Amino acid sequence: MTNHDEGNARATRPHARKSLGQHFLNDTRILGRIASAVGAGTGDTVIEIGPGRGALTDQLLRRGATVIAIELDTLLAARLRQRYAGESRLMIVESDVLKVQLGEMVSGEYFLAGNIPYYITTPILFHALRRPRPARAVYLVQREVGERIAAAPATSEYGALSVNVQALARAELLFNVPSRAFSPPPKVESAVIRVTPREDPVVDASEEKQFREFVIAAFGLRRKQMRRVLRTLWNLGPEAAEAILASCSIDPERRPETLSPAEFAAVLRSRLTES
Ligand code: SAM
Secondary structure, three states: OOOOHHHHHHHHOOOOOOOOOOOEOHHHHHHHHHHHHHHHOOEEEEEOOOOOOHHHHHHEEEEEEEEOOOOOOOOHHHHHHHHHOOOOOOEEEEOOOHHHHHHOOOOOOOEEEEEEOOHHHHHHHOOOOOOOOOOEEEEEEEEEHHHHHOOOOOOOOOOOOHHHHOEEEEEEEEEOOOHHHHHHHHOEEEEEEEEEOOOOOOOOOHHHHHHHHHHHHHHOOOOOOOHHHHHHOOOHHHHHHHHHHHHHHOOOOOOOOOOOOOHHOOOOHHHHHHO
């Protein structure tokens, strides 16, 4: 695209659709840092969620990657097709990302990237943690959500979201992005996170659903001691609750907000083998 074409495209741009979380990132330096954090180059495939006007797509293509870009907005998808006509390393899929089986779009290893729509951050995160999982995923998210995803036990941000993501992946908060870097600027601050699926997740496929529900229920009682949490959630007597915790070497007075993902998994497994 020439500067002239870009100028024309800008002049006829439709308004951002807030209902689709459309805040377009304009800062090339930040876009470059996001693409570098993905770390995909020639021969690699990146699935990009919500390419919008193609700002991050450009950076991923520039690094030599093949990009499969999933965009829900019909008008934006059509414009991307027009803009990148003849670009053999880009495939544009017009769809709701939550309706696409991501790992089945690629044979072999793939990466994920996206300045994702904030209204569906959590569903996207867990959708992208289904098997076959990406080698690495880099997302631009609402800062407060990014802090919760990457939080360590016994901090105020640590909760069910932290445990459920970290049970399957390593989560890192990479850097903050101010609202002024977007057009239109969102009302909240943003941050870039990297989620790297673990080779040895603390739960296996058959346990995931039960684990997620257990963790969410336990954090519903986050101020209670674990012995009380287990008694309440599983309708146990005091001895049974304490026996489960003892078998995992967990002090019954600890509260859910101090347990690591591996400890939650151990408690659930102990319960399942005893019942
Ligand atoms: N990547 C672009 C950028 O950095 O400027 C746009 C980011 S904007 C925050 C989010 C994008 O996700 C928008 O283009 C929006 O239309 C798209 N989107 C919203 N909901 C979606 C969904 N369910 N599936 C796929 N794309 C979606």
